[in-house]
Amino acid sequence: MAEKMELNEVEVWDGNMAASQALRQAQIDVVAAYPITPSTPVVQNYGSFLANGYVDGEFVMVESEHAAMSGCVGAAAAGGRVATATSSQGFALMVEVLYQASGMRLPIVLVVVNRALAAPLNVNGDHSDMYLGRDSGWIQLDAYNAQEAYDLTLMAFRIGEDVDIRLPVMVHQDGFITSHTAENVRPLSDDEAYAFIGEYPMVNAMLDLAKPVTYGVQTEEDWHFEHKARQHHDLMTKVFGKVEEVFDAFEKKTGRKYNIVEEYFMDDADVAIVALGTTVDTAAYVAEKLRKEGIKAGVVSPRLIRPWPHAQMMEALKGVKAVACLDRSSPNGAMGMLYNEVAATMYQSDSKPVITNYVYGLGGRDFTVEHAENIYKELAANAEAGKPTTPLQQFIGLRGPKLSFY
Amino acid sequence: MKYLGWDELLPGAILFSFDEELDKDASYILPEERPYAETNSHEAYVGDWRVLKPVYNRDLCIDCQFCWIYCPDVSIISRDKKMIGVDYDHCKGCGICVEVCPTNPKSLLMFEERIPNEEALAQWPEKE
Ligand code: SF4
Ligand code: SF4
Numbered sequence: 403m404a405e406k407m408e409l410n411e412v413e414v415w416d417g418n419m420a421a422s423q424a425l426r427q428a429q430i431d432v433v434a435a436y437p438i439t440p441s442t443p444v445v446q447n448y449g450s451f452l453a454n455g456y457v458d459g460e461f462v463m464v465e466s467e468h469a470a471m472s473g474c475v476g477a478a479a480a481g482g483r484v485a486t487a488t489s490s491q492g493f494a495l496m497v498e499v500l501y502q503a504s505g506m507r508l509p510i511v512l513v514v515v516n517r518a519l520a521a522p523l524n525v526n527g528d529h530s531d532m533y534l535g536r537d538s539g540w541i542q543l544d545a546y547n548a549q550e551a552y553d554l555t556l557m558a559f560r561i562g563e564d565v566d567i568r569l570p571v572m573v574h575q576d577g578f579i580t581s582h583t584a585e586n587v588r589p590l591s592d593d594e595a596y597a598f599i600g601e602y603p604m605v606n607a608m609l610d611l612a613k614p615v616t617y618g619v620q621t622e623e624d625w626h627f628e629h630k631a632r633q634h635h636d637l638m639t640k641v642f643g644k645v646e647e648v649f650d651a652f653e654k655k656t657g658r659k660y661n662i663v664e665e666y667f668m669d670d671a672d673v674a675i676v677a678l679g680t681t682v683d684t685a686a687y688v689a690e691k692l693r694k695e696g697i698k699a700g701v702v703s704p705r706l707i708r709p710w711p712h713a714q715m716m717e718a719l720k721g722v723k724a725v726a727c728l729d730r731s732s733p734n735g736a737m738g739m740l741y742n743e744v745a746a747t748m749y750q751s752d753s754k755p756v757i758t759n760y761v762y763g764l765g766g767r768d769f770t771v772e773h774a775e776n777i778y779k780e781l782a783a784n785a786e787a788g789k790p791t792t793p794l795q796q797f798i799g800l801r802g803p804k805l806s807f808y
Numbered sequence: 809m810k811y812l813g814w815d816e817l818l819p820g821a822i823l824f825s826f827d828e829e830l831d832k833d834a835s836y837i838l839p840e841e842r843p844y845a846e847t848n849s850h851e852a853y854v855g856d857w858r859v860l861k862p863v864y865n866r867d868l869c870i871d872c873q874f875c876w877i878y879c880p881d882v883s884i885i886s887r888d889k890k891m892i893g894v895d896y897d898h899c900k901g902c903g904i905c906v907e908v909c910p911t912n913p914k915s916l917l918m919f920e921e922r923i924p925n926e927e928a929l930a931q932w933p934e935k936e
Contacts, residue, residue, distance in 0.1 A: 507820030568819055606822055612832070614825040616849070621821065629821055631814035 404429070404458040406592045407451075415587040417580035420548040421487065421513040421573070422447035424555035426457055427595035428511075431482030431602075434462040434473030436492060439525045440577040441515035444487035459483075467492035471499035471512075478508035479617040481607025483559070485510060489577060490517035493531040497538065503570045504539030504633065506617050509562035510570040512540070513555060516679065517577040518765040526766020527577030529678060529730040532707070533739050539633055541571040541641055542707040546682050548585045551575045553658060556590070559599045560648050566640050568605060569633075574707075576679040578766065590656070598655060637709040645706055663714040664703045667693065671700030673781035674719060674755075676740055677728040678703060681762075681769050685728075688774035699778045710743055716751045719744070723785035724756045726777050730763045737795055756784040759795040767799050823847040849898075855883070858901035860918040863928040864893045869915040875905035891915075912936060 407426070415423065422444045425433065435445035451457045459482075464470045470486050478484040488496055493514060503510050519530040535542065543558060545551040551573065558571040575581055590598065606615050621629060642662060649660040666686040668674065675685040682703040689699035702718045702725075704711055719725060725748070729738025736742070741759035748755060760777060763769045777798070783791045793806035828843045844850045869891050876884040876891070883899035885892040894905075894916075906916045912935050919928040 505821050507822075606818070606820075612830050614830075616823045616825055616847075617821065619821050619823045619847070619849075625817070628812070628814040628817050632817055632819055635814070636819065 405455045409589045412586050414584050416582050416584045417548040417551040417575045418443035420552035420587050421555050424552050425485050426451045428559050430485050431459045432477035432484050434470045435486045436467045436470045438489050438492035440581045441487040441489040467495040471496040474510050475503050478510050480609045481604045483602040487513035489515045490531050500538040507568040511558045512572045514572050514574045515577050515581045524765040528764045532574050533731045543573050544678050545575045549587045557648050579680045641709050662706045662711045663718045664705050665718050666701040668700040672698040672785050673724045674700045674702050674722045675726050676702045685774050697782050712747050715747045722755045724781040728760045761797045853897045855899050860901045862916045863919050865915045868911050874908040878904050878908045
């Protein structure tokens, strides 16, 4: 039995430490990992927990992220509770295996510390890797700070491992901004955290010699579609209820409230920013400030990125006149992901807000209060005019002449 | 195989190896008696694209089982720790078994697919 760690009521942890503590408390059977900036400390901390007797399971050091996720898939199929962490290029290298994990319905937990994708090489944060995993069939949750990284990582196990769901879960946090900023985090004790997550409900374990199974079979046109339909169906219908249930249970335990779609100042908002990660806090700060100047500003953020919370987003943006979708990823030849998702959702809504797209913060470029203020002012003009007064897609915080499209 | 709707499938790309529930460790059941599931790859032919095939020479084999351990497609047939031959329905012709065979001359050698096994055995090399 692993030793318990005595934790203070309030710990000073960065996002990485918060995630690794959650992994430790989950008493994982196997962590297979390869280090990559900025998520290295997640597995580095985990390694030192193991070396100091705080971890019971196996820590497998592999030769690449592809092997890390492959090891996780193997261990999860064999019947264990499994997790790992990655960022950026490492995430990209894992992508092939991410589809295996979700297709085999293995509830692996992956801590993703978001970072830009090369070239040019960059270790700082943006959401390129988060966006890369959108169609991989994983449940994706987004944390804005260290406390949330801890909370959501714990909850990820309970969501993904539910026998009805059995899907892998990613928990995202912003590279360096969250992952390397030390903040106050209120942890659960080891016993409470484990009791919250519960024993791992093993299903069809490959190592069950009395009932051997084959994982990741070849199905071709005969069965592939049926498997994918089932996976999509479960994502679209079962995950929302389960996530709500786990969020509620967590609120009862800790008093910390999470929502599938987070809303700030949205009760009577005319204009809203839709964003992810640490930007949400900046936008909420600015929205509160602008309300004193008479702009009814609000912020909406999908806590759950996949499955996409279509109904909840529509509800959150109901009656809003102008919406700005902030994408922290290079759209590379399209409107940004949030713009596309939100526009598709609101196209079905009775209230059709003016929706514009802002691309910002690539490769760790700061997103400032001033940026947010300008966006809200443009939104206010759009709301007043009832149509876009600015180009549909703009790049903000970029050096040189303005870049905008449509 | 029975046709199922998407909602009747077991979630995940999982197939059961056996049709019946096993009440004992599968490794204790003789391979010939195993109640393989219809979906088990044992029931399917997958060695079609082989160009070269391994030919087995019983006269030289020392039953070391190296080939059995190393074959990535579980295509070496061994019973009671005795080599019997190659399962050509599954062998992909990678040549690993030949590579690891320690005898001199080797007890497994690669030949072109079109050459009959008797012909191959007739032209086996001498000890080096
Ligand atoms: S050639 Fe390859 S696949 Fe065929 S029996 Fe030998 S090791 Fe196995
Ligand atoms: S490796 Fe060669 S000697 Fe050993 S069992 Fe196989 S065929 Fe026989």
